[in-house]
Amino acid sequence: MSLRLLLALLVLANVGSAVAIVHARHAHRQLxxxxxxxxxxxxxxxxxxxxxxxxxxxxxxxxxxDQVARTRLGMAFPKAEDIVVVQP
Incomplete structure (x- = not known):
């Protein structure tokens, strides 16, 4: 009787191991x-x-x-006479 029980446990362990391997491989493929x-x-x-x-x-x-400043904004460099230097 104990030999049959041992054989049944081994078969169940083998099937459980196979199912676990299939599950692990499936998870690995998904990941x-x-x-x-x-x-x-x-x-x-x-x-x-x-x-x-x-x-x-x-x-x-x-x-x-520079191109955008000149064309879109109408900006230009100041002339020399337009520059004012402020001294402290």
């Missing part, structure tokens, strides 16, 4: 798929960040700022 998706999103965000940095650098160039 790996999520990691791959998140890495792809990260790469897309890195590309977008690079584009935005390039756009910011383009808009911040001094000749671009």
């Amino acid at each position: 790996f798929a999520e990691l791959t998706r998140l890495e792809r999103v990260r790469d897309e965000l890195d590309i977008e960040f690079g584009r935005l940095q390039l756009e910011q650098a383009t808009w911040a160039e001094s000749h671009r700022i």
Whole structure:
């Protein structure tokens, strides 16, 4: 009788171990798929960040700022006679 009980326990342990392995592999595959998706999103965000940095650098160039100041805002450098030096 004890031999049958031992054999039944071993079979149950074997089946339980197999189910645990299947569950662990399934979880691993799901996590790996999520990691791959998140890495792809990260790469897309890195590309977008690079584009935005390039756009910011383009808009911040001094000749671009000077052009906008002259055309849109009507700004100009003061003439020599318009400059007043204030002394303490």
